[in-house]
Amino acid sequence: DAGITQSPRHKVTETGTPVTLRCHQTENHRYMYWYRQDPGHGLRLIHYSYGVKDTDKGEVSDGYSVSRSKTEDFLLTLESATSSQTSVYFCAISEGPNTEAFFGQGTRLTVV
Amino acid sequence: AQSVSQHNHHVILSEAASLELGCNYSYGGTVNLFWYVQYPGQHLQLLLKYFSGDPLVKGIKGFEAEFIKSKFSFNLRKPSVQWSDTAEYFCAVIFHNYGQNFVFGPGTRLSVLP
Numbered sequence: 001d002a003g004i005t006q007s008p009r010h011k012v013t014e015t016g017t018p019v020t021l022r023c024h025q026t027e028n029h030r031y032m033y034w035y036r037q038d039p040g041h042g043l044r045l046i047h048y049s050y051g052v053k054d055t056d057k058g059e060v061s062d063g064y065s066v067s068r069s070k071t072e073d074f075l076l077t078l079e080s081a082t083s084s085q086t087s088v089y090f091c092a093i094s095e096g097p098n099t100e101a102f103f104g105q106g107t108r109l110t111v112v
Numbered sequence: 113a114q115s116v117s118q119h120n121h122h123v124i125l126s127e128a129a130s131l132e133l134g135c136n137y138s139y140g141g142t143v144n145l146f147w148y149v150q151y152p153g154q155h156l157q158l159l160l161k162y163f164s165g166d167p168l169v170k171g172i173k174g175f176e177a178e179f180i181k182s183k184f185s186f187n188l189r190k191p192s193v194q195w196s197d198t199a200e201y202f203c204a205v206i207f208h209n210y211g212q213n214f215v216f217g218p219g220t221r222l223s224v225l226p
Binding site for chain 2 (some may be wrong): 033035040041042043044046050058059088090092094097098099101102103105106
């Protein structure tokens with residue numbers, strides 16, 4: 001398995017609170033992604049990064065922000081958590097824009 | 113926006129049956145194609161990929177997929193499934209010249225009965 005670590009693995013938080021999820025890689029891959037997985041929707045891209053400090057929005061970016069200050073770390077922040085953000089969040093990495101992605105173990109987030 | 117569709121939401125098979133899962137995508141240009149598998153409670157793992165060349169691609173665990181450009185399809189096949197193949201299967205496409213990010217299909221849940 002690719003060296004991808006997501007933390008925390010599980011989190012329960014209250015509506016309105018900020019939440020930060022961390023993705024750490026040891027593969028030195030340039031591209032990093034945050035997806036959310038919901039039943040019937042597959043995986044939907046939230047944000048992605050193509051280098052340090054280089055990020056862009058994905059399909060479902062509203063209510064989320066990201067930061068990448070180092071190659072190995074990609075943070076996803078829910079600025080004010082809502083119940084609709086209850087989901088499983090996956091981080092992924094890839095060497096280039098058109099290559100296969102490798103996924104982390106996921107973070108199960110519950111917003112109550 | 114580009115899209116990926118998967119024909120079946122849930123497929124139920126008996127062990128040793130043959131499997132074919134459909135995947136179609138919306139774009140007629142250059143694409144990279146992938147199948148991922150997600151075993152219960154686990155992360156996505158790459159089964160196989162197609163970038164160019166022979167349209168019949170072989171992957172891990174006895175899976176293969178065929179790219180048919182004229183049909184915009186990339187169907188996954190396995191001649192004889194096992195109980196351990198019970199999982200969710202996702203087709204994913206990178207559409208060149210359209211953001212070059214993965215677009216995933218909604219997934220097909222496969223249940224293999226022992």
